[in-house]
Every structure is written in C-alpha cells, then in structure tokens.
Amino acid sequence: QVQLVQSGAEVREPGASVKVSCKGSGYTFTSDDVNWVRQATGQGLEWMGWMNTHSGNTGYAQNFQGRVTMTRDTSISTAYMELSSLTSDDTAVYFCARGLQDLGRGYYMDVWGKGTTVTVSS
Amino acid sequence: QSVLTQPPSVSAAPGQRVTISCSGSSSTIGKNYVSWYHQVPGAAPKLLIYDNNQRPSGIPDRFSGSKSGTSATLGITGLQPGDEADYYCGTWDSSLSVWVFGGGTKLTIL
Numbered sequence A: 001q002v003q004l005v006q007s008g009a010e011v012r013e014p015g016a017s018v019k020v021s022c023k024g025s026g027y028t029f030t031s032d033d034v035n036w037v038r039q040a041t042g043q044g045l046e047w048m049g050w051m052n053t054h055s056g057n058t059g060y061a062q063n064f065q066g067r068v069t070m071t072r073d074t075s076i077s078t079a080y081m082e083l084s085s086l087t088s089d090d091t092a093v094y095f096c097a098r099g100l101q102d103l104g105r106g107y108y109m110d111v112w113g114k115g116t117t118v119t120v121s122s
Numbered sequence B: 001q002s003v004l005t006q007p008p009s010v011s012a013a014p015g016q017r018v019t020i021s022c023s024g025s026s027s028t029i030g031k032n033y034v035s036w037y038h039q040v041p042g043a044a045p046k047l048l049i050y051d052n053n054q055r056p057s058g059i060p061d062r063f064s065g066s067k068s069g070t071s072a073t074l075g076i077t078g079l080q081p082g083d084e085a086d087y088y089c090g091t092w093d094s095s096l097s098v099w100v101f102g103g104g105t106k107l108t109i110l
Helices: none
Strands: A003-006 A010-012 A018-025 A033-039 A046-052 A058-060 A068-073 A078-083 A092-101 A107-112 A116-120 B009-012 B018-023 B035-039 B046-049 B063-068 B071-076 B085-093 B098-101 B105-109
Touching: A003 A092, A003 A107, A010 A018, A018 A033, A018 A092, A018 A116, A033 A068, A046 A068, A046 A078, A046 A092, A046 B098, A058 A068, A078 A092, A107 B035, A107 B046, A107 B085, B009 B018, B018 B085, B018 B105, B046 B063, B071 B085
Parallel strands: A010 A116, B009 B105
Antiparallel strands: A003 A018, A018 A078, A033 A046, A033 A092, A046 A058, A068 A078, A092 A107, A092 A116, B018 B071, B035 B046, B035 B085, B063 B071, B085 B098, B085 B105
C-alpha cells in the first residue's frame, strides 16, 4: 500500500537546524509531489511548501522563505525538509504528505506520514 | 489568521447531521477545488473529500462536500462517536501560489 514513513523525533537548541526525512513506498516516488505541513500543539495545520519529486522544483510558504529547504534523493525514494535558525516557535509536529493533481481538476494531499516531532529547547 | 475561515467548533448528537463551512475568496475557493481533512488528536490528518465533492475509496457516503462561489461545505450525516475530530478545508491560493488550510473545526458529538 502507499505509505510515507518519516524519521524519528528530534531535539534541537535555538539557532540550530533540523532535517526531517520522508520515505515513500508502494508507488512511483517521482510521479507525485511531496508537501510539508506542520502543526504546533493545540494549533491548526500550517502548510510549509511543496516539491516536485521528479524535477526537484519547490515552492515555499512566505513564512518559511529563506529558512526552509526541500530536497529529495530519488534513488531511495526519500524527500527531505530542512529548517534552519530554529526558535521555540518551531516546536511542532512536521508531516509530509503526497500531493496529487487531477488533470483538469484539483490538487489535494491523499497520503500522509505519521509526523515527526521537533522540539526546540535550550 | 487563516486565509480560509471555518467555525472553531460545531456539535451535534449521534445520528444527527452537521455541516462545516469554509469561506474563502475569489483567488482561493473561487478559482480552485477544495479538499477536506479529518484529524483525531495525536494522529496524522486523513483525506476525506477531494475535488470539492469526491470521496476517496473507503470514505463512507455519510460524508459529502459541496462548493458554491467562494465557500465550501462539508456535510456529515448519521453522526457517530468516532466522527469526533478536527476537520480542515484546504485549497490552492492562485494569487500567492501557495496552499492554504482553514483554521480547523472541532466536531463534538454530544
């Protein structure tokens, strides 16, 4: 079955960077986008950006421009999200999600990883 | 402040029907298809509705979606205790070229 498996929880100090991975299986990894969405405790979903896994093209939310980098390694069907200059406000669960585009219709996220908890604390 | 506006909470008794609204603009819902996601605490979101009103395989027909102008609505009939969760709408913002989510609606089964 189609699934996205994310890396484990991370703890970082303020000012550091974190890199979270998301491995796709059960489908052709380079056929579909990967999106990254985060959720702070008790808060809603916040979209961070997307990556075309075939071309490597990316698009980032304005809130994260200059601080986030999304990459992939197609040889191991894995996408990565690196966030730098961390502050306590970046403490959240980070999800990856497969993005699908129906021809002539809409875009949506159909399969989600279980999430990776990132804690920023000194 | 989310680009898409949802009521923070809705509630209804088991067996009843509830609707959750999602209000956007001409550059979001007015131009693009809407999807809905369901999330129980501690779990990942799950796709419930895509392309405004399509259900993925495995989603019962108790769940329905509609869109009119710059607003979309999720409907749930025959409410069950397991439906208690947070619900989010999402769509593309054509003017900013970013994806946007609503702020989420907590459904409580009375």
